[in-house]
Amino acid sequence: MAKPFLPETFLLDTPWARSLYKDHAAKQPIFDYHCHLPPDQIASNHQFENLYKIWLAGDHYKWRAMRSNGIPEDYITGDKTSDYDKFLAWCKTVPQTLRNPLYHWSHLELRRYFGINLVINEANAPKIWKLANAKLKTKAFSTHGILTKNRVNVVCTTDDPVDSLEHHIAIAKSKLKTRVYPTFRPDKALVVNSPAVFNAWCDQLSARANIDVKDLDSLLRAIDNRHEFFHSIGARVSDHGMENIPDADCTEKEAAAIFKAARAGKAASPENTARFTWFMMLAFGRLDAKRGWTKQLHLGAIRNNNTRLLKRLGADAGVDSIGDFPQARGLARYLDRLDSENALPKTVIYNLNPADNYVFATMIGNVQDDLTPGKIQFGSGWWFLDQAEGMKWQINALSQLGLLSRFVGMLTDSRSFMSYVRHEYFRRVLCKLVGGDVDAGLIPADKKLVGGMIEDICYKNAKRYFGLETGNM
Known part of the structure; x- marks a missing residue:
């Protein structure tokens, strides 16, 4: 019988692996000694307008996958399409990323940040958009809130x-x-x-x-x-x-x-x-x-x-x-x-x-x-x-x-x-x-x-x- 998708024991396939993660690794804060986060967004305690702005804008990994999936550039980086249309184009792409780490990362991002356990696809896109955008309006999802929540x-x-x-x-x-x-x-x-x-x-x-x-x-x-x-x-x-x-x-x-x-x-x-x-x-x-x-x-x-x-x-x-x-x-x-x-x-x-x-x-x-x-x-x-x-x-x-x-x-x-x-x-x-x-x-x-x-x-x-x-x- 197949295991559920992304269980709590994800990647932890032995007793000691699970123990080391739960008792030692997961408890540690984060020391992010190299990144490209924009300092102005941290200084202003920026609040993201919608899920596209925080999740897809500037993410080269996702851009490359969308291009490989035949998505027109206007729906990736263009300024003639709406944020929702670009988000929807990503949701159409995710099912094609099986075995690419983006499939795991994208689902983990929705789960860990928003508590959204839905499988990412075109059918679930409207609900994901609505649920995530509602949370993005709260103080917990300002840049300061995100850094604090993730214990960075x-x-x-x-x-x-x-x-x-x-x-x-x-x-x-x-x-x-x-x-x-x-x-x-x-x-x-x-x-x-x-x-x-x-x-x-x-x-x-x-x-x-x-x-x-x-x-x-x-x-x-x-x-x-x-x-x-x-x-x-x-x-x-x-x-x-x-x-x-x-x-x-x-x-x-x-x-x-x-x-x-x-x-x-x-x-x-x-x-x-x-x-x-x-x-x-x-x-x-x-x-x-x-x-x-x-x-x-x-x-x-x-x-x-x-x-x-x-x-x-x-x-x-x-x-x-x-x-x-x-x-x-x-x-x-x-x-x-x-x-x-x-x-x-x-x-x-x-x-x-x-x-x-x-x-x-x-x-x-x-x-x-x-x-x-x-x-x-x-x-x-x-x-x-x-x-x-x-x-x-x-x-x-x-x-x-x-x-x-x-x-x-x-x-x-x-x-x-x-x-x-x-x-x-x-x-x-x-x-x-x-x-x-x-x-x-x-x-x-x-x-x-x-x-x-x-x-x-x-x-x-x-x-x-x-x-x-x-x-x-």
């Missing part, structure tokens, strides 16, 4: 160095118990191959730092100025989204010449872009080490692969993929170079190509130290790998080649306030794997030992590792 102790957003951080300043003055911190992400500092983007960003940086960014030295001083300002607001984490760390070398003189040419409107060649990136990434690493920050490296995405949608929607349109870039040599040289200078910050490296999982899992063991347990982390499965199979691959690779017990666990990496079910999803996968090992006699049946490790991975390791003051949920 820490949120680290993703912010450009030229951002004013006015919303973070406002959040810090509010009554919200969740602590919200900016993350320093200077990706545009590297795009010397695109002078229009690079120069516009440098002009913004000049204005924000009150430093005329006219040469390499002033660029570095302005970036340091903004890094210091982020630190004063509470930031302790940086982030970089890159194809890979280039296997290149670059002197200060060469970097200065590349900068000068880009400021004059001449696009850098691929080789010079790689050289400039290498130089700047070393500078960023030294800044993080100087102020005791943690660096995040999100590696392996090939972005904006659809010119038609890029022209229509701009970047972040949901047309990105896993890349197959060489990762090992450049990353190894980068970590070693900073380590040799005693300037290697705590670092989390995220891999997008599962073929490189063992590369990343072995890379972190090369430059650990005796001051910070788990100083260099193999980050959780992200983007296309933050589903059950991808999580299992990452956990197994880390377990076999490193210390799972020191892992800082899951993050949302999402723009949606509805994504906190992904922490539940991750915790169930983790408990399934570890609990299965206990039931198989591969790990001692010691609740203090094993349960303590589960609690550490779900929350406590991140709290210790990032050194951020947490809320009290």
Whole structure:
């Protein structure tokens, strides 16, 4: 006889898996150390108008599924169709997502947030819309209410160095118990191959730092100025989204010449872009080490692969993929170079190509130290790998080649306030794997030992590792 859909024991198929989840994982608050939540919506305690606004707007995962289902773009991102019509188009798509994690996530989101246990389809769409929208009008579904209900102790957003951080300043003055911190992400500092983007960003940086960014030295001083300002607001984490760390070398003189040419409107060649990136990434690493920050490296995405949608929607349109870039040599040289200078910050490296999982899992063991347990982390499965199979691959690779017990666990990496079910999803996968090992006699049946490790991975390791003051949920 078939089990009911999404029972309380979902993914927890052994006694120890169920015990670990119930007694240890489920009780932990959330430490969301990397996401793309909009700070302005947190600062204003935003109330979402309807289910489309909170559930579908900006969700690239759902957009991709709808496109694969043949839904016209006007019913995905268009402004000529109503919110309800786009919601209905999603409800028509959900039945086609069987075995895709979106099927589980979407149903969990409705259950955990709204208490709606209906199967998502076109027939149930009107009732789902009505029930959810009624709850969205209540205070419990403001952004503050959602963070509180989900026991989110820490949120680290993703912010450009030229951002004013006015919303973070406002959040810090509010009554919200969740602590919200900016993350320093200077990706545009590297795009010397695109002078229009690079120069516009440098002009913004000049204005924000009150430093005329006219040469390499002033660029570095302005970036340091903004890094210091982020630190004063509470930031302790940086982030970089890159194809890979280039296997290149670059002197200060060469970097200065590349900068000068880009400021004059001449696009850098691929080789010079790689050289400039290498130089700047070393500078960023030294800044993080100087102020005791943690660096995040999100590696392996090939972005904006659809010119038609890029022209229509701009970047972040949901047309990105896993890349197959060489990762090992450049990353190894980068970590070693900073380590040799005693300037290697705590670092989390995220891999997008599962073929490189063992590369990343072995890379972190090369430059650990005796001051910070788990100083260099193999980050959780992200983007296309933050589903059950991808999580299992990452956990197994880390377990076999490193210390799972020191892992800082899951993050949302999402723009949606509805994504906190992904922490539940991750915790169930983790408990399934570890609990299965206990039931198989591969790990001692010691609740203090094993349960303590589960609690550490779900929350406590991140709290210790990032050194951020947490809320009290």
